[in-house]
Amino acid sequence: MSNTSVDSVVLPVTVIRGLNDRVYEKRKMAALEVERIVRELVSKNDIKQVKKVIDILVNNFVLSQNPNAKKGGLIGVAAAAIALGKDIGLFVSEIVPPVLKSFIDVDCRVRYFGCESMYNIAKVGRASMLLFFKEIFDGVSKLICDPDTHVKNGAELLDRLIKDIVTESNIFDVDLFVKLVRERIYTNNDNVRQYLVSWIQLLSSVPDIELVSHLPMLLDGLFVILGDQKDEIRAMTQQVLNDFLMEINRKNSTTNFKAMISVLLGHSQSSNPSTQLIALIWILRFLELDGANLTSYSAGILNSVLPCLAEQQNKTDIFETAVRTKEKLLALLTETPGTLNSMDITDMLSVLLAHVVPSSSYKDSNGREYVSPSQISVTTKICVLQWIRSLHSHVPMKMEHDKIFPAVIRTVSDPHDGVVVLSIQLLSAMCMQNTDQDKANFENFLRSLLAKFKNDEKLLDRRCSFIIQTLCAHVDSEKVFTSLASLLAEEPDIVFTALVVQYLNWILLTSPHLASLRETLKRKGATKQTSSKQQQGKEGGNGAVFNTLYTTWCHDPVSTIALCMIAHSYHHASDVIHALGNYEMTEMTLTGLDKLVQLLESPVFSALRLELVQPDTNPELFRSLAGILMLLPQSEAFTLLRNRLECVGVVRAAERTERNKAASGEQADSKLVKEMLSHFNEVQAQHALQNLKISES
Numbered sequence: 001m002s003n004t005s006v007d008s009v010v011l012p013v014t015v016i017r018g019l020n021d022r023v024y025e026k027r028k029m030a031a032l033e034v035e036r037i038v039r040e041l042v043s044k045n046d047i048k049q050v051k052k053v054i055d056i057l058v059n060n061f062v063l064s065q066n067p068n069a070k071k072g073g074l075i076g077v078a079a080a081a082i083a084l085g086k087d088i089g090l091f092v093s094e095i096v097p098p099v100l101k102s103f104i105d106v107d108c109r110v111r112y113f114g115c116e117s118m119y120n121i122a123k124v125g126r127a128s129m130l131l132f133f134k135e136i137f138d139g140v141s142k143l144i145c146d147p148d149t150h151v152k153n154g155a156e157l158l159d160r161l162i163k164d165i166v167t168e169s170n171i172f173d174v175d176l177f178v179k180l181v182r183e184r185i186y187t188n189n190d191n192v193r194q195y196l197v198s199w200i201q202l203l204s205s206v207p208d209i210e211l212v213s214h215l216p217m218l219l220d221g222l223f224v225i226l227g228d229q230k231d232e233i234r235a236m237t238q239q240v241l242n243d244f245l246m247e248i249n250r251k252n253s254t255t256n257f258k259a260m261i262s263v264l265l266g267h268s269q270s271s272n273p274s275t276q277l278i279a280l281i282w283i284l285r286f287l288e289l290d291g292a293n294l295t296s297y298s299a300g301i302l303n304s305v306l307p308c309l310a311e312q313q314n315k316t317d318i319f320e321t322a323v324r325t326k327e328k329l330l331a332l333l334t335e336t337p338g339t340l341n342s343m344d345i346t347d348m349l350s351v352l353l354a355h356v357v358p359s360s361s362y363k364d365s366n367g368r369e370y371v372s373p374s375q376i377s378v379t380t381k382i383c384v385l386q387w388i389r390s391l392h393s394h395v396p397m398k399m400e401h402d403k404i405f406p407a408v409i410r411t412v413s414d415p416h417d418g419v420v421v422l423s424i425q426l427l428s429a430m431c432m433q434n435t436d437q438d439k440a441n442f443e444n445f446l447r448s449l450l451a452k453f454k455n456d457e458k459l460l461d462r463r464c465s466f467i468i469q470t471l472c473a474h475v476d477s478e479k480v481f482t483s484l485a486s487l488l489a490e491e492p493d494i495v496f497t498a499l500v501v502q503y504l505n506w507i508l509l510t511s512p513h514l515a516s517l518r519e520t521l522k523r524k525g526a527t528k529q530t531s532s533k534q535q536q537g538k539e540g541g542n543g544a545v546f547n548t549l550y551t552t553w554c555h556d557p558v559s560t561i562a563l564c565m566i567a568h569s570y571h572h573a574s575d576v577i578h579a580l581g582n583y584e585m586t587e588m589t590l591t592g593l594d595k596l597v598q599l600l601e602s603p604v605f606s607a608l609r610l611e612l613v614q615p616d617t618n619p620e621l622f623r624s625l626a627g628i629l630m631l632l633p634q635s636e637a638f639t640l641l642r643n644r645l646e647c648v649g650v651v652r653a654a655e656r657t658e659r660n661k662a663a664s665g666e667q668a669d670s671k672l673v674k675e676m677l678s679h680f681n682e683v684q685a686q687h688a689l690q691n692l693k694i695s696e697s
Contacts, residue, residue, distance in 0.1 A: 010052045019061055019072030031075040038083035054080055054094050062098040067107045074102060074113040078120035089128040095121060096132045103139040108148040115143060115154030122161050127169050136162060137180050145191045163202050170208060178214040185221030193225045194233050201240045212247050216259035223267040226275045234274065241278060245285060252289040261286060261297050268304035273315055280308065280321040284328060291332040295339055299347035299364060301329055306355040306384065310377035326383060330390060340395045349400055353407045356384040378416045385422035392429055401430060405441060409448045412467060413459050421470050428474040446483050454496050464503045472513040478545055481517060485552040494686055498555040505559035509604055520545055521567040550676060554683040558592030565608060570620035575677050577627035583688050593628060597637040
């Protein structure tokens with residue numbers, strides 16, 4: 001007996017012909033007849049004969065090579081499923097797989113009827129369809145991208161039905177679902193992305209389905225989708241992430257934060273502002289919920305947060321979240337007892353330093369290289385310096401001075417005052433102990449600073465005063481000035497030395513931070529008014545501070561004069577002034593004298609001006625000022641000084657000077673004074689020779 005004859009025993013020939021017909025209506029009528037036949041067989045409980053009907057529909061029609069037969073078979077199988085009703089579970093394994101094959105048919109109409117057939121089967125089969133969830137999920141994920149609109153619409157309709165079935169079921173395999181999503185989540189297809197996100201959104205809203213524990217498998221993909229070009233998909237994904245974060249807030253005790261923090265760190269550096277902001281929000285929330293267990297990720301968190309501090313103007317949400325995040329992290333590290341002591345801060349330091357010095361690189365303990373951008377914002381630099389300072393205050397023994405010092409020294413020349421202040425505060429704090437290493441560090445710092453001034457004259461001109469004054473506000477000014485003087489004394493470039501001395505001298509004379517040093521110098525020279533004849537000969541050399549400064553200050557005659565006047569060493573000042581007559585007066589010296597006269601009218605020299613009313617006590621002061629007056633050309637400064645001296649009768653005072661000098665037996669030939677004056681002349685001779693070489697060249 002032929003197959004057709006066998007088939008006709010189970011299904012009438014008219015049905016078989018109808019299912020093969022090209023016309024849809026005829027196929028539809030044949031399918032209705034199939035439904036009637038199957039329903040009758042079910043009522044008789046003739047399961048064996050039902051199976052034969054299904055076998056014919058599957059093998060002779062659904063799996064046929066004839067497109068019309070496939071279409072008829074798909075309609076017929078769906079009709080049989082409807083007729084089976086609650087008994088479909090007995091045949092779902094025979095019905096579903098063949099229909100799934102139609103999803104990939106080359107004929108779009110076959111694919112459409114496949115969707116329609118599966119929809120009708122699922123409407124009856126409900127939970128039994130979950131046996132093929134993997135295959136259906138995969139098939140629909142392809143059909144929603146179908147170029148044919150009808151197929152795509154059919155797939156979306158089927159998808160909604162499967163979602164309904166899943167939400168009403170209590171046997172759904174979440175692990176399988178996560179695996180299926182994970183396999184597809186990195187697709188670039190917008191339709192598939194939307195399909196996956198819609199499923200995640202659905203399941204995360206079902207009370208009986210716990211998806212948060214699986215989030216580590218999905219989080220990275222969701223953040224990737226968050227950067228999609230379509231607003232609708234981004235909005236959906238953002239809502240899903242918000243829902244997950246709310247769920248984590250409720251169930252934080254069961255959340256695996258460590259499994260997700262690395263994902264967040266990666267996306268917090270995204271070029272997409274929305275992705276970056278949401279990643280930062282998650283990081284901040286993780287720190288708030290489980291920060292104590294996330295401190296080992298401090299380096300990574302800092303590497304993500306620090307660049308965001310540059311967004312203060314353009315992306316305020318990102319900036320504010322970054323600020324809150326770095327503050328929370330710092331609080332976790334510094335306020336929890338023992339946290340920093342038990343940590344290796346090498347990686348943190350590498351990240352911090354890479355965000356304070358442009359175009360540099362630092363490696364962490366694992367060899368990972370952190371490369372800094374060519375430009376770093378002021379806010380970022382300030383944050384980094386504050387962090388390093390805080391770390392130093394808590395774990396000073398863990399600070400890698402050999403790595404930190406060179407980096408921070410480079411920031412001292414930063415154009416922003418706030419950065420300079422913090423840099424100097426940090427460097428000062430790292431040199432506070434009187435250990436040999438700290439002394440060496442401080443000397444290296446000053447040496448590097450002088451090197452910067454030497455290589456960048458604009459920096460010396462514009463920032464020297466601010467840098468030195470700031471340094472003196474945090475380190476003993478005497479230590480700063482004597483150290484600088486000692487280093488400059490070794491400097492072979494005497495022109496540079498003279499220039500720096502001019503700046504230092506002006507700071508010494510005018511800065512409020514140098515008041516204590518000025519007072520120290522005054523005390524060193526104050527003994528001249530009550531000392532013995534032997535002590536009077538040493539009026540310029542009392543104290544190591546004065547001697548140290550004097551040795552270097554001799555490179556600039558005006559600075560030398562000013563130093564002597566501060567120290568009340570008027571006799572030596574007079575000698576220096578008169579010694580200047582042996583050298584050609586340079587424009588720089590005349591300009592310096594002009595400024596010094598102007599400065600004599602300032603509050604710094606108010607005590608000196610009062611001494612002018614006691615000509616018998618301070619004859620050398622008159623002699624010094626008169627000498628300056630004679631060196632000055634006719635100018636405003638000349639007039640100013642002459643008027644000042646005329647107020648107290650300088651001529652009469654000068655005469656009195658000679659009488660007092662003879663009466664007291666004062667001699668200016670002490671060994672120390674002679675040595676000082678000799679040193680001054682030697683240095684000035686070097687400068688005279690240097691000036692000659694410059695003029696000849």
